[in-house]
Amino acid sequence: MCFKWAGAVLIVMATALWGNQQAVQMQRRVKQLEEFRLAMRLLMAEIGYTVTPLPRALEHVQNRLGDERVKQFFVEIVRQLGRPEVGDASLAWLRASEVSRGQLSLRADDWPLIMRAAAGLGGLGRESQLKQLEAVEIQLASHTASVAASCSRSERMWRYLGVLGGAALVIILL
Amino acid sequence: MLACPHKDIVVKLKMAKMEWKNQILPILPPRLQHIFAALSGQAAEELEEIRLRSGKALMIHSHRGESFVGLSGVTGSFSQAVIVTAAELQAVLLAVVEYxxxxxxxxxxxxxxxxxxxxxxxxxxRVVSEESRVKLLRDISGISIRIARAVKGAGEALLPQLYCSRLQRVYHTLLVSAPQAGKTTMLRDLARLFSDGDPAKGRPGLKVGIVDERSELAGCYLGVPQLDVGMRSDVLDGCPKAEGMMMLVRSMSPQLLVTDELGRAEDARAVEEAVNTGASILATVHGHCLADLMKRPSIAYLLQQTLFERIIFLSRRRGPGTVEEIYGGETVKNRLKAEASGHVF
Structure with a gap:
């Protein structure tokens, strides 16, 4: 009997942990989307105000970011820019997106927005470049807001689901 | 004309031989990088210009003339020369602008x-213009890479003519030559020599202000001079000349103002104003002879005002930096008067 109860507790703990993990993942997704928004704004300042070339602008941006994985995304772009076969900033951004895809908590519907920033990157005049990044930032802002709203609803649901799912499993098994 | 003891002496241009490779190779695409990395001997040491034209043969220029470049280096034959592609030009452009x-x-x-x-x-x-102004340059079809060489000592022979020991100041000086005759190299070295000074020879170091509109004089990268322009030199990089001269006068109190390629009316006004503040002027202008200068209203005005106390004509007759003639300002004025009255001077 004692073993049964211990097993039941373990099942509930495991499913609660899984539910919690899902909730944390959602929070991380929102945080990373916000970090990307911040990165866009910082990049716009680097381009618009100090007119810093991309390799250094991207380094400055990553130095000011909080999320280690988003930071790594920008480190990867600079690394890609240094490779002779890459040859332009758009390609470097797209390659960095491919490399970082598995390391970030973003979902498939977030990536098209992130990748939109690659369009014309470094190949436009200052004003056009700023307009392009601003458009991405605006889209990212509305996307982040809708993800954050759905996240606050789903977050609680995942936590309950973890515990209740575990409890249901225990009842079935008992 | 002033005594010109070095008139027939070619200023010794001790070329900084291969330094260009460190700076130029990284901006070239892989194929051209390999070719120029392997370039050696006279061709590399005397290289002045690399010419890349889309779909055309790769060429280099030195003071000896032009040569074609093939996969194994300089070649006399056009048929063995490497043909530059449009993609390579685009790659150079992107590398130069750091993407x-x-x-x-x-x-x-x-x-x-x-x-x-x-x-x-x-x-x-292809130039895209808007309201008669160049808006952008696209579809790049040709690139000319000009190699800058700091030639230390190039201006030494001119110092006695340009420095007044009694007043401890530099004469207002204009260096004149056709393109690629070494006037920027000479100007840079003179700036260095006046900035560093030589107290042992009674020439203290001067505060030198350099307005480097085209980043050619000091070769600034990220605002830091890459070429030696002297220990007391302050450089305004990428700044329009006229504005820059006034900025320097107000902010850095230079004793000598150095700038390249005067030409516009506002440059002439700025030179005039700077002279009135007490700073000496050392500048260059394009031209072959005095008559050329007189065709340019702003330069003609400065010459008529006898603003420049020394006018030095350079050529590349015996290599870049050959000093052809040195005039005092009064001589120029008299010559102009004589020409105006129809006398042959």
Missing amino acids: SLYARDEELRRGYLALPGGHRAGFVG
């Missing part, structure tokens, strides 16, 4: 970009 056209679009609009080390890349292609 950020927005950061250099102003310079590109003027047709050239400064490179690390003081070198310069000139571009041609």
Whole structure:
């Protein structure tokens, strides 16, 4: 009997942990989307105000970011820019997106927005470049807001689901 | 004309031989990188210009003339020369602007970009204009990479003519030559010599202000001079000459103002104003002879005002930096008067 109860507790703990993990993942997704928004704004300042070339602008941006994985995304772009076969900033951004895809908590519907920033990157005049990044930032802002709203609803649901799912499993098994 | 003891002496241009490779190779695409990395001997030491034209043979220039370049180096035959592709030109452009056209679009609009080390890349292609002004340059079809060489000692022979020991100041001086005759090299070295000074010879170091509109004089990269312009030199990089001269006068109280390629009316006004503040002027202007200068209203005005106390004509007759003639300002004025009255001077 004692073993049964211990097993039941373990099942509930495991499913609660899984539910919690899902909730944390959602929070991380929102945080990373916000970090990307911040990165866009910082990049716009680097381009618009100090007119810093991309390799250094991207380094400055990553130095000011909080999320280690988003930071790594920008480190990867600079690394890609240094490779002779890459040859332009758009390609470097797209390659960095491919490399970082598995390391970030973003979902498939977030990536098209992130990748939109690659369009014309470094190949436009200052004003056009700023307009392009601003458009991405605006889209990212509305996307982040809708993800954050759905996240606050789903977050609680995942936590309950973890515990209740575990409890249901225990009842079935008992 | 003033005594010119060195008239027939070619200023010794001790070429900084291979330094250009460190700065130029990184901006070239892999194939051209390999070719120029392997370039050696006289061709590499005396290289002045690399010419890349889309679909055309790769060429280099030195003071000896032009040569074609093949996969194994300099070749006399056009048929063995490497043909440059449009993709390679685009790669050079992107590397020069550090993959950020927005950061250099102003310079590109003027047709050239400064490179690390003081070198310069000139571009041609399709011009897109707006309201009669160049808006952008696209579809690049040709690039000329000009190699800058700091030649220390190039200006030494001119010092006695340009420095007044009694007043401890530099005469207002104009260096005149056709392009590629060494006037920027000479100007840079004179700036260095006056900035460093030589107290043992009674020539203290001077505060030198350099307005380097085209980043050619000091070869600034990220605002830091890459070429030696002296220990007391302050450089305003990428700044329009007229504005820069006034900024320096107000902010850095220079004893000597140095700038390259005067030409516009506002440059002449700024020179006039700067002279009135007590700073000496050392500048260059394009031209072959006095008559050339007189065709340019702003320069003609400065000459008529006897503003320049020394006018030095350079050529590349015996190599870049050959000093042809040195005039005092009064001599020029008298000569102009004589010409105006129909006398042959």
